[in-house]
Amino acid sequence: MRIDLTDTTASKINKALVQGRRALGTPAVGMVLTMVIVTDEENAYDSMKAAQQASHEHPSRTLVVIKRHARNPRERHQSHLNAEVRVGADAGTGETVVLRLYGEVCDHADSVVLPLLLPDAPVVVWWPVDAPDVPAKDPLGALAQRRITDMYAVESPLATLEQRANSYAPGDTDLAWTRLTPWRSMLAAALDQARATVTSAAVESEAENPSAELLSRWLEARLGVRVERIVTGGPVVTGVRLGTEHGEITIDRPEGPLATLTLPGQPARTLALKVRSTSELIAEELRRLDADEMYCVALRGEPTEEGPFHD
Template identity: 65%
Template sequence: MNIDLTDTTSGQINSALVKARRASGSPAVGMVLTLVIVTDEGNHYDALKAAGEASKEHPSRILVVVRRPGRSPRDRAKARLDAEVRAGDGSAAGETVLLRLHGELAAHAYSVVLPLLLPDAPVVVWWPEDAPEHPSEDLLGTLAQRRITDAAATEDPEGSLRVRAETYAPGDTDLAWTRITPWRSVLAAALDQKHTEISGATVEGEEYNPSSALLALWLAERLDVPVTRVITDGPGITAVRLDAADGEICLDRADGSLAELAVPGQPDRHVALQRRTTAELVAEELRRLDPDEAYERAVRFHGGAADTLAGDVRPGDGAKPDGGAGAGGAASEAAADGDAAGDARPDDAVSDAGGASGAAATSGGKGAGAKKTAAKAGGRKAAAGTDGAAGS
């Protein structure tokens, strides 16, 4: 059932939600969280479609905030709220409210959204693009237990990671980090099966791909070894190579779908590493509402090493989240995600993605096949294949 409301109020929208719920034969709420999407007219369709798919796993009240401040002084002086209420239409498991804030009201989204939140339920805010510099200090961000951004949707993806490092607050996460979960899991499993000393690592992937940068930084922070970035044609991340004492451990995905894992002394095997849709990424983030400590360590390691990215970054160059220096101390930290124990030594690594370890940092250089710095300033467009619609 769809209900269109023009020049309305939050109270009238709540009444329409109750009416739509009764008309659809579902008087009980049965929703587990409120997902607030902050976007614009040009992107709200794709974001709402992804959220609707994710809600089938996490029944939610989805509030889509579209700001339309207007261009002329007359339009900006007006204040009007239009809404579209959807319930029981099959596109989402739960309720959807599309909010258009016109004129002066566009600057007061907090006051519109607050009365529409599900009572006693967690709140997640997602900016598909154009996220605020300080998500935790944004008025809508203050409502949320989790705040989701996407560095790959910005003009300077790796520069956005520096901003995320500087402004990180518990509850922040980024879809560039979510995209590397399968990579971290497979690498973790490989190192769990083969205990060996790791002396270095290489991450191969597209230029300006923030997921490649985060994977390299995660490896550096966890394994306390130097990591090199190598530019390829993609799509996304194409390979990770770990320099082990008895040979090279290689996870190679040349086609963006099926990867081959080669471990010395073991037969090569194929691993499914399909690039995932935005809906799958959002669904993964909605599974956890506690702070992601592994992401914090990785992204803050990036920020600590940002001033030395002209060449190879050694683990000791990065600042730790607690203000300590270097990733050298990371090797003796408790296991990532707080659910694994161990020393995270190169020969006995544990990780934040299913008990894994990681290795590395970044390196400088230019051109295809050359080393790539872990972050580049300059406001460049993200390379093809790194947009929010596909995983790395």
């Protein structure tokens, strides 16, 4: 069910949500969080689709904020808010409100969003593109327990990575880091089996890949060795090599969903290591809303006192 509202207010949007739930015979609200997506028209559809798919695991109220900045000073004073309210099959397992802000109201998006947040529920803000320089100090970011950015969506990911390291605040995370979860798990399991001390390391990837840079910094911080960066032609991270006193531990994934794991003195094994969809990455982030300390470690490359892969 979809309800279109023109030149509206937060109060009218809340009434439309209640009206939509009653029309569908589901007046009870069973959602666990509010997801705020700050995006543009070009990326709005894909972002909403990813959030809708993630909502099957985490029922949520999704607020999509699209700022339609004025093209000239005269239009800037024509401030208003349009909204699409979606419930039922059009909104996954929760509710979706698409907010289009025009004119001066673009500068006060937090005031529009605040009355629409679910009471006593966590807030997550996701910027698929055009994230602020300091997410925690952004007016919308300040409302959230979790702030999700994506360094894959910027022109200079490594420069942005340095900026994120300098401005990190508890609650910040990035999908470039989330993409590494299967790699981290596989490396931890491989080292546990090998029971060997790592003396050297290398990470292979395409040039300027933020995930590979985060993985390198994380390995340096946890293993206490310098990690060599090797540029390859493959997509994303294509391989990790850890030198030990017993031989080399390698994970190779040049392309496709399968990787080859090689341990010293053991035959090579084929393991699943696919590139996950955006909805899968978002769903993972919504499972844990506390501070991601390992992301901070990877950003700053700071050595830790714990064992190699103790989280």
